[in-house]
Amino acid sequence: MTGGVEGYRSGFASFVGRPNAGKSTLTNALVGTKVVITSPKPQTTRTVVRGIVHRPDAQLILVDTPGLHRPRTLLGERLNDLVKTTWAEVDVVAVCFPANEKVGPGDRFIVNELAKVRRTTKIAVATKTDLATPEQIGRHLLDIAELGRETDTEWAEIVPVSAVSGEQVSLLEDLLVQMMPEGPQLYPDGDLTDAPEQVLAAELIREAALEGVRDELPHSIAVVVEEMGLREGRPADRPLLDIHANLYVERSSQKGIVIGHKGARLRSVGTAARKQIEALLGTPVYLDLHVKIAKDWQRDPRQLRKLGF
């Protein structure tokens, strides 16, 4: 982890736009090819991590937010409120406007709703520029700027890109990174998306760590699996799964409780969790557990959410 490195930036961006606007293709172009569509993490029910851009200077986490619909019912309105709450929690919302189609009522509806979320930085992305002539792209950019004025939306940037030809994709990445706040690395190196096994392993460790101390530490333990992978050089019939995990508590007094006298409690937590994970995944496990205090993270709702507090 390079968390805490000076100047390091980390945060969340979300691509929105009408169906077919090119959101998924752009996510894949930014992250690389291996993105998998994942299920929501247990503790973040509203957002799904679609991909993570790792750089030496930053980590950019691309999340999906629920789709926005024209509300016809109270439930529809509630859902839209939820979308707006989510938009308020990410650092940047990027609205995608395909360059080969005119800006239309569907776009206008989304931008109007987004305009009500004042604090979040908004950018406009003109997607699929390989399908449009330079004149069309120019016109399109003016239309997007005009829509911004009409809806009282301040576009921090308007960026034309093609996810297919790759044109301007790295520029978009640089711009997004500059808009992220300074903060620690939130996901392990190499993670492209939330791996369900890692989430499950973290849950089992958390369960084991809470065993017997629930009253003392009700909601104060979070677990992040930093690394998880089969150890290299093992015979095929004797695999070993290495898991490195951090157990986060809020205060140093809690650290003592979790570790126990001369580390005895942490060792038994490790043993219990290891057996559970082995039973679940069917592979022998080497579990390396560290206890850390998440002091600086407590005031940041995004990081707290990531940690499941």
Ligand SMILES: Nc1nc2c(ncn2[C@@H]2O[C@H](COP(=O)(O)OP(=O)(O)OP(=O)(O)O)[C@@H](O)[C@H]2O)c(=O)[nH]1
């Ligand atoms: N030529 C070209 N086609 C693109 C580009 N980006 C996306 N497409 C195509 O446009 C279509 C829609 O792209 P998606 O990335 O699935 O769009 P989306 O916004 O995620 O769509 P929904 O999931 O329906 O909201 C697909 O057929 C893509 O191949 C691009 O930069 N150039």
